[in-house]
Amino acid sequence: MRQFPQTFRKVPMPPNSRSLIMDLFGEYLRYANQGEIRLGSLLDLLESFEIERSSARVTLSRLRDEAWFTTYRTGRETVYRLSDRMQEVLDKGRERIFTRVDDEWDGWWTQLFYQIPEAKRNSRETLRKQLTWLGFGQFASSTWLSPRQEDKRIKQLQGDFPEASMAVLRSRTTELTSDEELVSRCWDLNKLTEDYQDFIKRYSAMEGGKLPEGQGALKTQIELLADTRRLTFRDPNLPIELQPKNWPGREAFELFRRLHFRLSMPATSYVESVIGAVVTDW
Structure with a gap:
């Protein structure tokens, strides 16, 4: 019997259940019924991953309190809808996962320097995660590099982290080494x-065989998305000149896109059968 990652095991719900819920909304639920879903239907869908309803209710309530969702009641039923902030997070994440640019390099680096007061230590860690997600690499404790011009994104970071003092330089070396x-x-x-x-080894073997249908297709699709996201958010997507020899990033990306396409129809059909609504093309 095939073993799925811990996300799909019985409760208590593991920490990455948040990622599971985000993937379900990012891939399917925000494209159904104008992005709204009744709590009962959402619990039915989470049960497909062997998550008990009582534990799912607790987690969803916490996520609502953290502004992941807005809710309202219709009769005795609660309806969930992604907050505007989470819509934006999912949009950016989807663009990062489904887009890969292997472009040529102009030879210039963006250097970001920042200072955050010691009393704002949590902000410092959050900023580091954001920089990694944006493709920056840590050169020193408060110095990060990107091989791309990132003026727009840095301005967004300055707005998101007003407590941080930031400075930006553009520089280049004298030789490729x-x-x-x-x-x-x-x-x-x-x-x-x-x-x-x-x-590549794992999913190439899967691609060469018969892919699952129904509930199995959904679980496989979510697992594929989660594995791809973990790799993508660690990948700085370097220009061609800076990529190591035989860099496998492009091969993995193309494999992901092929499998995702093949799993989309059966997985989406299963979701529609559970929630009783049509998932439109994104």
Whole structure:
């Protein structure tokens, strides 16, 4: 019997159940019934992953309190809808997962320096996660590099972290070997290469066989999305000149897109049968 990751096991709900709920909304639920779903239908769908209704209610209530959702009542039923903030998060995440640009490089680096007061330690950690998600690499404790011009995104960060003092420089080295040394210092591409190769080995074998249908297609699609997201958010998507030899990022991306396409119809049909609503094309 095939083993699914911990996300799909019996309660108590693991920490990554949040990612499961986000993937269900990001892939299906926000495209059905104008982005609204009744709590009962949502609980039915989570039961497909062997998550008990009582535990799911607790988690969804917490996510609502954290402004993931807005809710209203219609009769005795509660209706959930993603907040505007979470819609934006899902839009950005989807763009990152489903878009890959292997472009040429102009040779310039963006250097970001920041200072955050010690009393705002949590903000410092959140900013570091945001920088990693945006493709920056950590050169020193408060110095991050990107091989792309990131003025717009840095302005957004300045608005999101007003407590941080930021400075930005554009710079370049004198030769490509120095750039390659910067890459090796800022990103652990050896480990990422290994993880990409494991992804390709696992999902290539799946692609060569008969794919599941119904509930199995949904579970496989969500698992595929979760594995891809974990790799994508660690991948700085470097320009071609800075990529290691035989870099597997593009191969893994194309494999993901092919499998996602093949699983989309049976997985979506299963979701529609559970929630009783049509999922439109995104």
